[in-house]
Amino acid sequence: MDFNDSQQEAAFRKEARDFLEANAEKRSIISDKPNDKSPQIAVAGAPETVKGGKEAAQEALERAKVWQKKKAEAGFAAILWPKEFGGYGGSPIQQVIYSQEEHDYLVPSGYFEIGIGMLGPTMMVWGKDEDKKRYLPKMITGEEIWCQLFSEPSAGSDLAGIKMKAEKDGDEWVLNGQKVWTSGAHFADYGMIVARSDPSALKHKGLTYFYLDMKTPGIEVRPIKQISGTSNFNEVFFNDVRIPDSQRLGGEGEGWKVALTTLMNERLAVGDPPGLDFDQIFEATKELEVEDGLAIKNSEVRQKMADWYVQSRGLQYTKFRSITALSKGQTPGPELSISKLVTASKMQDVSAYALELMDSSGMVHHDQNPVLKNLFQNGYFFSAAMRIAGGTDEVLRNIIAERVLGLPQDERADKKVPFNELPSGKN
Amino acid sequence: MNFDFSDDQKLLRDQARKFLFDKCDRKSVRTILDDDQLHYHKELWSQISEMGWTGTAIPEEYGGLGLGMLELCVIAEELGRSLAPTPFSSSIYLFAEFIKNYGSEDQKKKFLPLIASGEKIGTFALSETNGTPKPSNVKTEYSSEKINGYKSPVSDGETADYLIIAANSDNKGNRNSLSLYIIDLHQDGVSKTSLETIDPTRPACSIKFENVKAELLGEQGMAWDMTENIFNRAAVLYSFEQVGGAQVSLDEAKKYSMERFAFGRQIGSFQALKHKMADMYVKIELARSNAYYGAWALSTDSNELPVAAAGARVSASDAFNYAAKENIQIHGGVGFTWDYDCHLFYRRSKLLSLNIGSTRQWKENLISNLEKRNIV
Numbered sequence A: 001m002d003f004n005d006s007q008q009e010a011a012f013r014k015e016a017r018d019f020l021e022a023n024a025e026k027r028s029i030i031s032d033k034p035n036d037k038s039p040q041i042a043v044a045g046a047p048e049t050v051k052g053g054k055e056a057a058q059e060a061l062e063r064a065k066v067w068q069k070k071k072a073e074a075g076f077a078a079i080l081w082p083k084e085f086g087g088y089g090g091s092p093i094q095q096v097i098y099s100q101e102e103h104d105y106l107v108p109s110g111y112f113e114i115g116i117g118m119l120g121p122t123m124m125v126w127g128k129d130e131d132k133k134r135y136l137p138k139m140i141t142g143e144e145i146w147c148q149l150f151s152e153p154s155a156g157s158d159l160a161g162i163k164m165k166a167e168k169d170g171d172e173w174v175l176n177g178q179k180v181w182t183s184g185a186h187f188a189d190y191g192m193i194v195a196r197s198d199p200s201a202l203k204h205k206g207l208t209y210f211y212l213d214m215k216t217p218g219i220e221v222r223p224i225k226q227i228s229g230t231s232n233f234n235e236v237f238f239n240d241v242r243i244p245d246s247q248r249l250g251g252e253g254e255g256w257k258v259a260l261t262t263l264m265n266e267r268l269a270v271g272d273p274p275g276l277d278f279d280q281i282f283e284a285t286k287e288l289e290v291e292d293g294l295a296i297k298n299s300e301v302r303q304k305m306a307d308w309y310v311q312s313r314g315l316q317y318t319k320f321r322s323i324t325a326l327s328k329g330q331t332p333g334p335e336l337s338i339s340k341l342v343t344a345s346k347m348q349d350v351s352a353y354a355l356e357l358m359d360s361s362g363m364v365h366h367d368q369n370p371v372l373k374n375l376f377q378n379g380y381f382f383s384a385a386m387r388i389a390g391g392t393d394e395v396l397r398n399i400i401a402e403r404v405l406g407l408p409q410d411e412r413a414d415k416k417v418p419f420n421e422l423p424s425g426k427n
Numbered sequence B: 001m002n003f004d005f006s007d008d009q010k011l012l013r014d015q016a017r018k019f020l021f022d023k024c025d026r027k028s029v030r031t032i033l034d035d036d037q038l039h040y041h042k043e044l045w046s047q048i049s050e051m052g053w054t055g056t057a058i059p060e061e062y063g064g065l066g067l068g069m070l071e072l073c074v075i076a077e078e079l080g081r082s083l084a085p086t087p088f089s090s091s092i093y094l095f096a097e098f099i100k101n102y103g104s105e106d107q108k109k110k111f112l113p114l115i116a117s118g119e120k121i122g123t124f125a126l127s128e129t130n131g132t133p134k135p136s137n138v139k140t141e142y143s144s145e146k147i148n149g150y151k152s153p154v155s156d157g158e159t160a161d162y163l164i165i166a167a168n169s170d171n172k173g174n175r176n177s178l179s180l181y182i183i184d185l186h187q188d189g190v191s192k193t194s195l196e197t198i199d200p201t202r203p204a205c206s207i208k209f210e211n212v213k214a215e216l217l218g219e220q221g222m223a224w225d226m227t228e229n230i231f232n233r234a235a236v237l238y239s240f241e242q243v244g245g246a247q248v249s250l251d252e253a254k255k256y257s258m259e260r261f262a263f264g265r266q267i268g269s270f271q272a273l274k275h276k277m278a279d280m281y282v283k284i285e286l287a288r289s290n291a292y293y294g295a296w297a298l299s300t301d302s303n304e305l306p307v308a309a310a311g312a313r314v315s316a317s318d319a320f321n322y323a324a325k326e327n328i329q330i331h332g333g334v335g336f337t338w339d340y341d342c343h344l345f346y347r348r349s350k351l352l353s354l355n356i357g358s359t360r361q362w363k364e365n366l367i368s369n370l371e372k373r374n375i376v
C-alpha cells in the first residue's frame, strides 16, 4: 500500500498544480476575508449564495466565465473529453488528480458542471457530428452555459412521470408545459429537455429528448426564491415553443434511454463540495467558547467531532480505493455510491451543531464574525438542498439496496399501464 | 496510488476464508458458546498455528513467518467473519506485539517462538475496576521482585500461559510510576476466577496475584506509553475483525430478508428494511476504508498511526454494532432465539468494541491525537 503517484500521474499533478498556483488563490480552512466573494460551498447547478442582488450575481457569473476560459485554455476544463472538442483527452485518474488539486483553491463553481459533467457527455453519445462540433467546445470554455430541464411539478424522483407535451408538426416539434427546479435557467444559453411525445404509450416508452436555445420564443423563465433567500433554480414555462426535429437526441420514444445517459453522468458530476466538513468545525471549536471553556475541550463536542472525522476521512479513503482501481485501469466498485448520501447529511449535522456551539449568536446570519463568517449558517440551508438535488437520500438508499445489495425492487403501480391511465396526485 | 491489498494478500484472504468456512462453522462456534468448560476451540487453534497464522507478523528468526502487518490484517478480517473462538487477538495482537516491540533480545528469543507456534498463549491486562482505566486506578504493585494485586477482566486469562500487566513500580499511582511485567501464570500465588462474558466464545477471568514472580518488560515507568502504542497497533487489527463481522451480519440479514415473506411479499422488498441495509452498507464501506488507512499506517510505521488507528477503531465499532443489532431486527422474533445465529454477532460486536477500550474512549483518543498532530 502506498499513496504515491506513478511517474505520469506525478507529472500531470505538477502540471495541474502549476496552473492553479499561477491562476488561483489558495483556500484557507475557513476563509478569513470578511467580504470574500469567492464561493465557499456550491454543487453542480447551484452556485454559492451570492448576496447583493442581481448585479452581484451578474458579476459573479462574469468572474466565473473568465476563470472557466483560462481553465479551458490550459486544458483542464474537460479532462475526459476528446481533444477535438477542446478537451484534454485524459483519463479518469487525471480527472481525479485535477479535482484533488483544485479542491485546495478558491475557484468559482456551480455554473458549468451540469453542461460539462452531464449534458455534454449526453450529446457525445447521442448527438450528430455537426452538433458536437458546434456546441461542445463552447460548453467547455464557458462561453455558452447549459441547463437541465428534467424535473416537473409532478415528476422529480420519478422522472419518467413527466407531462411536458411534445407534439410533432411537420419537421418541427411543439412543446407545451412546465419544468421546475431548473438550476441556472436564468443565465443558461441552452438546455436539454425530456418531454412526452406519446401519452398513450407506457410511461418509459413515450418520451423524447431534445436540446434547445433558451431564447426560443415561448420560453419563460421565472426564478424561484429558495429557503436560502437567493434564487438559483427556476420554473420554466413552455408555450407553443417550436423547435426543429434536428434538435432531437435519440429516436422518437427513446427519450428515457437518452435521459439515463445524463443521469448516469449526474452521479459523477455531483462531487463533494469543498468548504464545510470536519476541518471547518474543528477550526471553529478552537475558537468558540462553551460553558466549560473552549468547545474543543468539551467532551460531548469531542465525541461528536470523532463521528464526523471518521465519516469525512472514511469517504476520502473510499475515494482512494476507487482511484486505485482507476489507476490500474479497472472499473471501481460500487463503494462511491455512498458519497453524496453521507456528505449531505454530514454537512447538515455539522452546520446545525456549529450553530448550537455559537449559542444565541448562532441565530445571526450576518457577516459579523470575521473568522466564521456565515459558513455554518449558509451550510445549514444549503445542505437541505443537497439531500434532495441529484437524487434524494431515500432514492440513493433505494439504489444502494437494489443495485448494490441486490434486494428486490419496490412494488410499482406504473409498469404495465399506459401513461395516460396512471393515477396521479394533485399536480 | 495503490490503496489496496496486493494479489498475494488477496490470495491469502481467499485461502483463509475457505479454510475457516470448512473448519470454523457455526456449529463449532456454538460448541464453545454452550459449554462453560471450553474456553476456546483447541483443534482450530492448533490448525491455524500449524499453518503459521499465529506467526504471520513475527520475524523468521523468532519462529514466525516473517510476513507483514498487512497480512495480519487480512487474517484478522477472516477471523472476524468466522467468529473464530480462539485467543488470537490476546496472544497475537497484544502479547506478541508487546514482546516484539519492547522485549529484550532474550525475551524475544524466549517467548516469540512459543507464541508463533501456538504452543503457548499470552495475554495482556490493564483494568482492575469498572470504568475507563487510568494510571490512578492501577493498584497492583511490584516490589521486592514480586507482584501483588488483581486484574479483571483478563481476556483469555483462563487459557493463557503468560500475561503482561501494568503495575506500580514506585507506588505513586501516576503515569510514570507504572511499568510492564511479564508473568508466567503457571506458578503459586496466581489464582484465577472465571467470569461470564457477554460473548462466551471470547472468555475472560479475573486474576489475583500473591507474591508472584515477574520480569520487567521494556523501560521502567513507561507502561502507559507502551500500552498506548500497542493498543493503537491492535486497534487496527480489531477493526478488521469488526469489519469482517459487520459484513457477514449484513449478508445474513440480506439473505434472510429475501427468503422470508410477510404481507404477500419478501420482507426484503419493504423499504424500511432496504434502507436499514443500505445504511449498514454505508457504515461498512466507511469502516473498511478507515481500516485500510489504519493498515497502511500500521504497515509503514507511520506517525499517522495514532490518528489512523483511532479512526479505524471508531468507524469499525460503529459499523459492527449497527449491523449486528439491525440484523436481529430484520430477523424479527427468530432473531431473538438461541438457535438463530444473529446473537452470536450481536455478542461479538459489543465485546470487540469494549475490549482494548470503549468506543467513547477511542473517540477521545482520536480527537486528542488530532490536537497533538496539529501542534506538531
Ligand SMILES: Cc1cc2nc3c(=O)[nH]c(=O)nc-3n(C[C@H](O)[C@H](O)[C@H](O)COP(=O)(O)OP(=O)(O)OC[C@H]3O[C@@H](n4cnc5c(N)ncnc54)[C@H](O)[C@@H]3O)c2cc1C
Pocket: A045, A046, A147, A148, A149, A150, A151, A152, A153, A154, A155, A156, A157, A158, A180, A181, A182, A183, A184, A233, A385, A386, A388, A389, A390, A391, A392, A393, A394, A395, A398, A410, B271
Ligand atoms: C437545489 C436543487 C437544484 C436542482 N436542480 C435541478 C436541475 O437543474 N434540473 C432538474 O431537472 N431538476 C433539478 N432539481 C430537482 C431535483 O432533481 C428533484 O428535486 C429531486 O429529484 C426530487 O424530486 P421532487 O422534488 O419532485 O421530490 P419527490 O420526488 O416528490 O420526493 C418527495 C419525497 O418523497 C421521497 N420519495 C420519492 N420517491 C420515492 C421512492 N421511490 N422511495 C422512497 N422515497 C421516495 C423523496 O425522497 C422525498 O423525500 C433540483 C433540486 C434542488 C433541490
Ligand SMILES: Cc1cc2nc3c(=O)[nH]c(=O)nc-3n(C[C@H](O)[C@H](O)[C@H](O)COP(=O)(O)OP(=O)(O)OC[C@H]3O[C@@H](n4cnc5c(N)ncnc54)[C@H](O)[C@@H]3O)c2cc1C
Pocket: B260, B261, B262, B263, B267, B270, B272, B273, B329, B330, B331, B332, B333, B334, B336
Ligand atoms: C420476546 C418475545 C415474546 C413474544 N411473545 C409472543 C406471545 O406471547 N404471543 C404471540 O403470539 N407472539 C409473541 N411474540 C411474537 C411477536 O409478536 C413477533 O415476533 C412479531 O410480531 C414479529 O413477527 P415475526 O417474528 O414473524 O417477524 P416478521 O414479521 O417476519 O418480521 C421480520 C422483519 O420484517 C419487518 N417487516 C415485516 N412486515 C413489514 C412491513 N409491512 N413493513 C416493514 N417491515 C416489515 C419486521 O419489522 C422485521 O424487521 C413474541 C416475540 C418476542 C421477540
